[in-house]
Amino acid sequence: MTTSPKPVATPLAPPRRVRIEQKLNLRGGPAVGFARIGRLEPGDTLMVDRVIDGEAYLGRRAWYGVEGREHYFWSGAAQFEDAATPVPAAPAGAVAPDVRRRGNGTILPLSQAELAGTFGAFQSTPGAQRGSIVITPAAWVTQHIAPFSHPVLAALGHPAVSLHRLAHPHFQAVFDRIDALGLGSLIQTFDGGWVPRHKNWDPGNPDLSSHSWGVAIDLNARWNGAGHPPASPGQQGDLTPLVPLFAAQGFAWGGHFSSNVDGMHFELARRNP
Structure with missing residues (x-):
């Protein structure tokens, strides 16, 4: 049997139902060298309670753990049945991010006052583009905004x-996890980071976008447009497998917004960054 260091797992809370899309082996560990426990057939469904950084297979390292059992299967031929992605529980020994949550456990974004109090207050004047702003003083930008790099991007x-x-x-922790699990291919486009502007580019809206503080990014915008349902699980542009990874670091997902759903959008919602 394969022997290796204990794999890193991201718990899912609550567990999620997965549908099998092609024949898979159910194994005693997250690698093809572990003993086969059973066989999964297309159309089978089962509950999983963790995502494991296991052996890479066809370029993808993510394996799913069956709820309450030491049974594992590769993620590349399975899809979550539900479009809503729950917030994962904090790993043992980890400090859970200080965030506000809805009744269903999903993370709420910070309010305007919380954004200013956590990431720095500033003044602004209208920008040249409709709905954009210019942050003043300019020293705020120099002090708080800086280039971020990652191989996935x-x-x-x-x-x-x-x-x-x-x-x-x-962001580093999230993209490292995405890269380690071989899920970078799910991100097809990067569509925005720090962009000082009003929400929805509407100059009549007194609220500023969280992009103004540089704590939000947009991904796969073509398939997850603001005001439209996010890409369904398994469809092109689908970001739902990444939502638990972002949530584990304290990011709110725009696909959970109650109004003006925004499936491309992830924003840091920690009150203790």
Whole structure:
């Protein structure tokens, strides 16, 4: 039997139902060298309670753990049945992010006052583009905004993107996890980081977008447009497998917004970054 260091697992809370799309082996560990326990057939469904950084197979390292059992299967031929992605529980020994949650456990974004109090207050004047703003004083930008780099984003043609300095470690942790699990291919486009502007580019809206603080990014915008349902699980542009990974670092997902759903959008919602 394969022997290796204990794999890193991201718990899912609550567990999620997965549908099998092609024949898979159910194994005693997250690698093809572990003993086969059973066989999964297309159309089978089962509950999983963790995502494991296991052996890479066809370029993908993510394996799912069956709820309450030491049974595992590769994620590449399975899809979550539900479109809503729950927040994962904090790993043993980890400190859960200080966030506000809805009744269903999903993470709420920070309010305007919380954004200013956590990431720095600033003044603004209207920008040249409708709905954009110019942050004043300019020293705020120098102090708080800095280039962020990661191979996952570089592969998309973005070797550096501007984000808030306090957000860098959390984006780093998320993209490291995405890369380790071989899920980077799910991100097809990077569509925005620090962009000082009003919400929805509406100058009549007194609220500013969280992009103004450099704590939000947009991904796969073509398939997850603001005001439209996010890409369904398994469809092109689907980001739902990444939502638990972002949530584990304290990011709210726009696909959970109750109004003006925004499936491309992830924003840091920690009150203690």
